[in-house]
Amino acid sequence: MKTLILSILLSLSLIGCTEKKAEPKAAPAADLSLGKSIAERTCKGCHGLEGGGAAPGIPHLAGQRERYLLASIAEYKDGKRTHAALKDMTANMSDPEVRSVVAYYAGLPPVANVAAANIQLSSPYQEGKALAVPCAKCHGEDGNSKTPGTPTLAGQQAHYLVTAIEEYHQGDRKAAIMGSMLRGSKKLDLEKLGLYYAAQTPAQRAAPPVGDPVAGEPATAMCGGCHGAHGVSTDGATPSLAGQDALYLVNSMKAYKKSRQNWGMQRYIAGLSDKDIENIAAFYSVQKSAPSDVVPSTVKELVDKCNRCHDADSNPAMVVPKMNGQDRDYLVMSLRAYRDGKRQSSMMHNMSFAYSNAMIESIASWYSSQPADKH
Ligand code: HEC
Ligand code: HEC
Ligand code: HEC
Ligand code: HEC
Structure with a gap:
């Protein structure tokens, strides 16, 4: 029975294929005056008769590719794209009606757009760079910290940077300095800072003041699954550790034993001795890191x-x-x-x-x- 159904399905899909390959059977030509009357009756309130969105957030349809408009309507009909009003409106439209209204809109000249002067062309990277000026005195030029205990931000994951700052604000992380810093900033500004720092090149560090990198390596066996090979994270929510300031790494690991809130990390750090922590910090601090390549400038x-x-x-x-x-x-x-x-x-x-x-x-x-x- 199963094989029967399967073979029926198979032959059906084969028929489907050959039909697709052949030239489409002359579909009745779109009727532009029918298209216009449908537009007038049903679409005008939102897309206008000229095909321009009547309010911000409504797409312009004028001059859009016909194939794309057809595909979008099919997606609203079958629920792949969700929009309650469009689903209802198109549910009872026949194929020739859909083709006609789409042909009508696709054939219109594109709407004149807002003068470019009214639009602020912003580069988040450039704005992030400007926002980062006051951070340099502690986190270093381009986010490469030279102050023991202050983290390097260069090459850090952008998402993580935003999370870290929010954690200071919420009190999940205790640091008087950072707790007040950037309080009241918009999330957008934090993201811009994140993008800027992620794109900076982390400097290679000299031998660390504490710990033994060689002894530290074996103890990092279970860290790489999240923090990436040699501490270069590929996950937005997990910080890179490679090239980080050694003293900062020591402090942050110890903080998970006391005040810093993160269930996962608290578990991983719980069993480590102070000596282990110093060796791990030494190992990660001398690893080579890289700027994040997901951020074009x-x-x-x-x-x-x-x-x-x-x-x-x-x-x-x-x-x-x-x-x-x-x-x-x-x-x-x-x-x-x-x-x-x-x-x-x-x-x-x-x-x-x-x-x-x-x-x-x-x-x-x-x-x-x-x-x-x-x-
Ligand atoms: C109540 C307002 C409203 C009406 C009426 C309306 N639309 Fe829309 N239309 C929208 C909005 C809003 C979207 C964007 C929805 C989304 O985010 O997917 C949209 C999207 C579309 C898209 C997808 C465009 C793209 O760039 O992806 C097509 C095609 C479309 N509408 C055609 C029509 C047609 C044809 C009619 C008339 C039969 C119509 N719409 C009537 C509000 C409306
Ligand atoms: C590999 C090809 C490809 C690339 C590269 C690509 N897109 Fe797309 N894009 C598509 C396809 C295909 C669709 C239609 C998908 C659908 O049906 O929802 C689409 C749809 C869109 C839409 C929806 C527009 C509408 O009218 O509804 C936006 C916006 C968009 N892309 C923006 C971007 C941006 C920004 C980039 C670059 C960061 C990008 N795309 C790169 C193939 C691509
Ligand atoms: C007065 C010195 C000082 C200034 C100025 C400063 N920071 Fe900090 N920052 C620190 C110290 C110290 C820490 C480590 C605190 C801790 O142990 O949690 C830190 C931690 C951070 C962290 C967490 C990094 C990590 O790996 O978890 C981020 C993100 C951060 N700062 C971003 C910024 C940004 C962005 C600015 C500029 C708006 C800034 N800081 C300005 C001293 C400073
Ligand atoms: C299950 C995934 C996971 C594992 C395994 C893991 N970490 Fe983490 N680690 C995280 C996440 C997520 C954070 C960020 C948490 C936060 O926001 O406080 C973090 C934060 C850290 C920090 C703070 C970095 C900074 O910039 O403030 C250090 C140091 C650290 N981990 C070291 C380690 C070490 C050493 C190991 C192995 C013994 C390890 N981690 C294992 C996920 C993990």
């Missing part, structure tokens, strides 16, 4: 990567939207949705999961201020 470098797909519509297997001139808020919302797994596209999720809100806002500002592509 300018928005331009970043969008060059994006445009490999978004500028072209050449790959028939992939349906990619145009983004130049798109509504800024809509771009912010959709990028966050991909990053946070609320909109399905594993490709776009992989592309965006490392981006902070600051990064996403800059990308959106950049695209929305570009002149829209001609047809």
Whole structure:
């Protein structure tokens, strides 16, 4: 029985394949006047008759690739993209109706976008650099600390830096100096600081004042699973230890025994003697670290990567939207949705999961201020 069903399914899918390969059977041509009347009746309130979003957060449809608009509506219909109103509106539309309204919008000239002068083109990296000026007197030039007991921030994971500062504010970590520092800062500013420091090159350290690196190495056997090989972390929530100030490492490990709150770390440190702790600190402090490579320094470098797909519509297997001139808020919302797994596209999720809100806002500002592509 199973094999029967399987073979039926198989032959069905084969039929499906051959049908796909053949030229699409002449689908009835889209009817532009029908499309316009549907737009007038159903879509105008939000997308206008000119295809421009009526409010921030509503995408422009004018001049968008027809294939992409069709694919989006199919996704709203079958629930892959969630939007209650669109699902209801499109549920009862026939295929020719959908094709017609999509053809109508795709054929319109792109909407004129907001003058670029109104949009602040910010590079989170540059802003982070400016915010980091007062930190240099303790954390060193470019985040390379030369003060025993003060951590190096260069090359540190951006997400971790934000968490660490929040922990000082919440009192999970006790340090009078850092507890008051940056209190009241916006999360966005902390993320910018994180991006800036992550991209700095950590300096190689000389022999540490305490401990024995050779004796420390075997004791780190179970640390690498989280902190990465030789202490270079590849996980945003876990700090790199490579190249860190040795005295700071000693202090922070001991802090987990007393006041610093982190259930996982408290467990790992509990069994270590003071001697072990010094040797481990010595080992990690002399390891070579590297700047984090997930952080391009300018928005331009970043969008060059994006445009490999978004500028072209050449790959028939992939349906990619145009983004130049798109509504800024809509771009912010959709990028966050991909990053946070609320909109399905594993490709776009992989592309965006490392981006902070600051990064996403800059990308959106950049695209929305570009002149829209001609047809
Ligand atoms: C109540 C307001 C509203 C109405 C009416 C509306 N839309 Fe939308 N539309 C939106 C919003 C908001 C989004 C973005 C939703 C999201 O985040 O996925 C959207 C997204 C879309 C998209 C995806 C665009 C992209 O760039 O991914 C298409 C296509 C679309 N709408 C077509 C239509 C059509 C066709 C109609 C009329 C049949 C219509 N919409 C009516 C608000 C509306
Ligand atoms: C007056 C000196 C001083 C200044 C100025 C200072 N810090 Fe610190 N910072 C410290 C010390 C000391 C520690 C270690 C505290 C501890 O043991 O937890 C620290 C810890 C940190 C940590 C935790 C690092 C880790 O590996 O867990 C971060 C993140 C940090 N500082 C960021 C900043 C930023 C960003 C600024 C500038 C806005 C700044 N600090 C300014 C002295 C300073
Ligand atoms: C299960 C994952 C995991 C393992 C295993 C682990 N760590 Fe950690 N470690 C973390 C996380 C997550 C943090 C950040 C916690 C926080 O915010 O306080 C951390 C923080 C630290 C810090 C503080 C760094 C800083 O910049 O403030 C040190 C030092 C440290 N770990 C050393 C070790 C050592 C040594 C071992 C092995 C004996 C080890 N860890 C094993 C996950 C782990
Ligand atoms: C490998 C090809 C590829 C690259 C590179 C790529 N994208 Fe995409 N992007 C896609 C595809 C395919 C979709 C449509 C996914 C879907 O159906 O939701 C998409 C959708 C989007 C959307 C939704 C737009 C809309 O109208 O709904 C945004 C925003 C976006 N990408 C931004 C970016 C940014 C920013 C970058 C660079 C950091 C980027 N993409 C890089 C392929 C790519």
